[in-house]
Amino acid sequence: xxxxxxxxxxxxxxxxxxxxxxxxxxxxxxxxxxxxxxxxxxxxxxxxxxxxxxxxxxxxxxxxxxxxxxxxxxxxxxxxxxxxxxxxxxxxxxxxxxxxxxxxxxxxxxxxxxxxxxxxxxxxxxxxxxxxxxxxxxxxxxxxxxxxxxxxxxxxxxxxxxxxxxxxxxxxxxxxxxxxxxxxxxxxxxxxxxxxxxxxxxxxxxxxxxxxxxxxxxxxxxxxxxxxxxxxxxxxxxxxxxxxxxxxxxxxxxxxxxxxxxx
Numbered sequence: 001x002x003x004x005x006x007x008x009x010x011x012x013x014x015x016x017x018x019x020x021x022x023x024x025x026x027x028x029x030x031x032x033x034x035x036x037x038x039x040x041x042x043x044x045x046x047x048x049x050x051x052x053x054x055x056x057x058x059x060x061x062x063x064x065x066x067x068x069x070x071x072x073x074x075x076x077x078x079x080x081x082x083x084x085x086x087x088x089x090x091x092x093x094x095x096x097x098x099x100x101x102x103x104x105x106x107x108x109x110x111x112x113x114x115x116x117x118x119x120x121x122x123x124x125x126x127x128x129x130x131x132x133x134x135x136x137x138x139x140x141x142x143x144x145x146x147x148x149x150x151x152x153x154x155x156x157x158x159x160x161x162x163x164x165x166x167x168x169x170x171x172x173x174x175x176x177x178x179x180x181x182x183x184x185x186x187x188x189x190x191x192x193x194x195x196x197x198x199x200x201x202x203x204x205x206x207x208x209x210x211x212x213x214x215x216x217x218x219x220x221x222x223x224x225x226x227x228x229x230x231x232x233x234x235x236x237x238x239x240x241x242x243x244x245x246x247x248x249x250x251x252x253x254x255x256x257x258x259x260x261x262x263x
Contacts (some may be wrong), residue, residue: 023063025090041068043068064083154185198233201224204245213253
């Protein structure tokens with residue numbers, strides 16, 4: 001009996017030490033009140049690092065008890081210890097607090113007289129040269145994000161295009177579909193669009209909304225994330241007026257506060 005207990009103890013200890021020393025790829029997303037692209041994600045323990053993309057997504061190798069630091073100019077420094085839960089789920093959401101720097105007032109450029117007609121006649125601004133001025137064709141549509149470009153590259157063209165009297169299999173598209181890369185990129189494009197819409201909502205009504213429906217600053221990002229998780233978020237907010245968005249946020253605010261009361 002004692003031998004069995006000893007063997008169990010040794011086995012458990014071995015498994016625990018193996019888990020602690022094992023490294024996994026942790027994927028996550030950073031949320032903030034402003035731009036979340038280019039934030040440095042540093043594993044101080046292993047000296048590995050990554051950066052966030054336009055939607056705040058990142059991935060970094062880490063193991064249990066590693067310290068991951070999030071650093072950028074516009075946000076306060078944040079450190080997170082990799083817990084067994086984070087290690088097991090291999091996922092994490094990080095909410096950063098904006099860094100406010102009070103700078104002395106300065107005057108940039110020419111001081112105007114206040115007379116609009118006079119200032120327009122005497123301004124020294126020149127129209128910037130574009131591709132029309134030099135006769136070069138250029139793209140005038142909305143620029144694609146990095147994820148949209150990757151999705152287009154992975155899923156472009158027909159799977160079996162016809163050429164003359166025969167056909168050719170689009171192997172590149174087929175492999176991306178089978179591997180799940182196309183599905184992953186579609187999900188990421190949708191998430192990035194959701195984040196962009198959320199940022200638009202913040203800019204449009206957040207000041208007026210929190211003036212009428214108070215919420216402490218450290219909970220506001222969590223509240224907006226709660227709103228964006230709603231399956232009707234895009235329907236209720238995309239291409240809608242500020243009044244429609246405001247009324248939708250009232251409904252979500254009441255739901256959010258009811259959940260907070262339970263905990």
